[in-house]
Amino acid sequence: MAFPIDHSLADLTKLNLLPKSHGHASDMFPFRLSVFPRVHLSLRTSTSRLLSSLGSKVDPNGSVLIETTTPPEPSPDVTGGVQDVYGEDAATEDMPITPWSLSVASGYTLLRDPHHNKGLAFSQRERDAHYLRGLLPPTVISQDLQVKKMMHTLRHYQVPLQRYMAMMDLQETNERLFYKLLIEHVEELLPVVYTPTVGEACQKYGSIFLRPQGLFISLKEKGKILEVLRNWPEKNIQVIVVTDGERILGLGDLGCQGMGIPVGKLSLYTALGGVRPSACLPVTIDVGTNNEKLLNDEFYIGLRQRRATGEEYAELMHEFMTAVKQNYGEKVVIQFEDFANHNAFDLLAKYGTTHLVFNDDIQGTASVVLAGLIGALRFVGGPLANHRFLFLGAGEAGTGIAELIALEISKKCQIPLEEARKNIWLVDSKGLIVSSRKESIQHFKKPWAHDHKPIKELVDAVKAIKPTVLIGTSGVGQTFTQEVVETMAELNEKPIILSLSNPTSQSECTAEQAYKWSKGRAIFASGSPFAPVEYEGKTFVPGQANNAYIFPGFGLGLIMSGTIRVHDDMLLAASEALAEQLMEEHYEKGMIFPPFRNIRKISARIAAKVAAKAYELGLATRLPQPKELEKCAESSMYSPSYHSYR
Numbered sequence: 001m002a003f004p005i006d007h008s009l010a011d012l013t014k015l016n017l018l019p020k021s022h023g024h025a026s027d028m029f030p031f032r033l034s035v036f037p038r039v040h041l042s043l044r045t046s047t048s049r050l051l052s053s054l055g056s057k058v059d060p061n062g063s064v065l066i067e068t069t070t071p072p073e074p075s076p077d078v079t080g081g082v083q084d085v086y087g088e089d090a091a092t093e094d095m096p097i098t099p100w101s102l103s104v105a106s107g108y109t110l111l112r113d114p115h116h117n118k119g120l121a122f123s124q125r126e127r128d129a130h131y132l133r134g135l136l137p138p139t140v141i142s143q144d145l146q147v148k149k150m151m152h153t154l155r156h157y158q159v160p161l162q163r164y165m166a167m168m169d170l171q172e173t174n175e176r177l178f179y180k181l182l183i184e185h186v187e188e189l190l191p192v193v194y195t196p197t198v199g200e201a202c203q204k205y206g207s208i209f210l211r212p213q214g215l216f217i218s219l220k221e222k223g224k225i226l227e228v229l230r231n232w233p234e235k236n237i238q239v240i241v242v243t244d245g246e247r248i249l250g251l252g253d254l255g256c257q258g259m260g261i262p263v264g265k266l267s268l269y270t271a272l273g274g275v276r277p278s279a280c281l282p283v284t285i286d287v288g289t290n291n292e293k294l295l296n297d298e299f300y301i302g303l304r305q306r307r308a309t310g311e312e313y314a315e316l317m318h319e320f321m322t323a324v325k326q327n328y329g330e331k332v333v334i335q336f337e338d339f340a341n342h343n344a345f346d347l348l349a350k351y352g353t354t355h356l357v358f359n360d361d362i363q364g365t366a367s368v369v370l371a372g373l374i375g376a377l378r379f380v381g382g383p384l385a386n387h388r389f390l391f392l393g394a395g396e397a398g399t400g401i402a403e404l405i406a407l408e409i410s411k412k413c414q415i416p417l418e419e420a421r422k423n424i425w426l427v428d429s430k431g432l433i434v435s436s437r438k439e440s441i442q443h444f445k446k447p448w449a450h451d452h453k454p455i456k457e458l459v460d461a462v463k464a465i466k467p468t469v470l471i472g473t474s475g476v477g478q479t480f481t482q483e484v485v486e487t488m489a490e491l492n493e494k495p496i497i498l499s500l501s502n503p504t505s506q507s508e509c510t511a512e513q514a515y516k517w518s519k520g521r522a523i524f525a526s527g528s529p530f531a532p533v534e535y536e537g538k539t540f541v542p543g544q545a546n547n548a549y550i551f552p553g554f555g556l557g558l559i560m561s562g563t564i565r566v567h568d569d570m571l572l573a574a575s576e577a578l579a580e581q582l583m584e585e586h587y588e589k590g591m592i593f594p595p596f597r598n599i600r601k602i603s604a605r606i607a608a609k610v611a612a613k614a615y616e617l618g619l620a621t622r623l624p625q626p627k628e629l630e631k632c633a634e635s636s637m638y639s640p641s642y643h644s645y646r
């Protein structure tokens with residue numbers, strides 16, 4: 001909707017583009033809100049001068065983009081998405097009514113606005129209409145050609161971190177092109193924007209840091225967190241991924257530099273799950289770091305102090321959680337990511353009853369691994385209840401997976417949970433977790449302390465427990481030694497071996513080692529990707545058992561149903577949905593997960609099953625329930641294609 005007309009503020013009010021009782025104009029401008037509809041107007045000189053004096057960047061032609069909160073037409077988009085005139089951002093019924101907003105959308109500024117920039121894809125007419133003439137070279141190219149060109153450039157970079165930086169730069173200059181690239185080349189680019197490269201990026205974040213991509217909330221912001229949230233330009237937030245950087249992948253405490261993780265996870269929320277980029281908020285809580293190397297690194301970007309703990313930590317987290325609910329309501333998904341064990345379980349328990357929280361490392365990983373196991377059973381046969389599980393690592397992922405397996409067994413076999421836990425054993429840094437252990441056992445490990453004599457070494461535990469499934473969640477690389485894998489292969493015709501620790505350097509063993517040492521009999525998957533392996537003339541395709549299969553669809557399911565709490569049954573529903581997508585053509589190649597290239601379809605199926613479960617449990621608030629949830633999920637997904645700026 002373009003109005004090439006001359007208006008004063010009073011005219012805008014008459015046109016219903018401004019609130020009627022706006023008082024002094026300056027009261028209206030602290031707000032920036034991307035909402036429907038956007039109306040392009042030319043303003044009278046006096047008006048543009050006023051806007052400029054209020055700090056708005058009005059281009060010399062006085063052309064600005066006014067965004068109003070005019071109520072949107074009823075929309076089929078259940079995530080609250082209402083396509084605006086540019087078909088882009090969305091408004092929701094739940095959106096707080098903020099007076100209105102203003103953002104510049106023409107000329108040089110438009111080229112610098114990552115949400116609207118199209119680079120060389122601006123048509124000649126758009127160049128005229130938006131004061132772009134001369135600011136671009138004459139060629140006009142399609143978005144498809146831009147994708148081709150960018151892939152060509154990326155493939156020329158030899159160093160993974162260069163590719164990461166090029167992708168981050170693209171995200172910051174042309175958001176739609178970034179997402180089109182990621183969606184269309186997901187298998188190739190996932191390792192660039194996500195594990196393993198994001199791990200290295202976090203380690204070097206201080207040096208490669210160009211522009212902030214999320215909110216940094218440090219101890220210095222104590223007492224002001226609500227204000228900090230309001231500094232974020234987008235108001236209609238649907239998903240927050242938050243970390244405190246204490247356990248970044250298997251790389252340990254990276255403090256404030258953990259920001260790469262929420263940024264990466266949220267780009268997958270959009271690319272894989274179709275949640276609008278403007279609805280995603282990456283947050284890093286900075287309470288210091290115990291990483292000496294970072295504390296002494298002149299380029300470190302975080303607070304230079306050791307980690308605050310106890311009450312000081314709890315108070316900051318509580319202020320954050322309270323402010324989020326106050327600012328965004330109770331239907332915003334808060335995904336906890338890469339917290340250390342000692343906080344992760346407590347935060348999930350504490351806020352699980354008051355907020356819509358989800359811990360990706362405990363619950364997301366569990367859900368994806370359960371799906372992989374259901375897939376693996378097609379090769380090895382037998383129900384889950386007939387298998388014996390041994391974990392190396394008894395932290396968030398280990399105990400989270402163990403518990404979800406037990407829950408599934410208990411439901412399927414209708415036996416008590418305690419009974420279902422009996423075939424599941426965990427090894428931590430002190431050895432097999434047994435009830436007779438002298439040292440105290442952390443609360444989250446206690447359900448797994450079965451009766452057995454103590455065993456120190458993993459290989460001896462394998463020999464004693466005789467697992468059919470070995471799962472590594474230790475965060476320590478190369479701990480599945482040749483002897484461990486060979487023992488698994490002696491005990492089982494088809495040993496299931498999952499090396500889940502990230503990034504690749506922390507994987508318990510490589511795909512090649514698993515296939516070689518088991519003489520090609522292992523059913524293998526890892527947290528970070530490994531290329532297919534040739535062994536004795538046969539090609540083995542390792543699976544990537546990464547929570548990226550689950551969280552984007554899971555989050556979409558919560559959002560589209562307006563769910564207010566996460567329930568374990570939703571995790572089971574997500575696992576089943578993922579496992580259902582494993583087709584004969586996949587498992588014939590030895591795969592236990594469907595390929596990532598179908599991920600948007602997979603996410604839609606997961607979202608539908610999660611939403612259906614939420615409705616069944618009475619936790620969904622978006623009523624009435626849409627009839628065809630999967631179609632609903634698909635149609636609500638963000639599309640990265642450019643829109644015409646007429």
Ligand SMILES: O=C([O-])CC(=O)C(=O)O
Nearest residue numbers: 195249250361502546547
């Ligand atoms: O980020 C990943 O690749 C998986 C994950 O959550 C972790 O390892 O903490």
Ligand SMILES: [Mg+2]
Nearest residue numbers: 337338360361
């Ligand atoms: Mg994680």
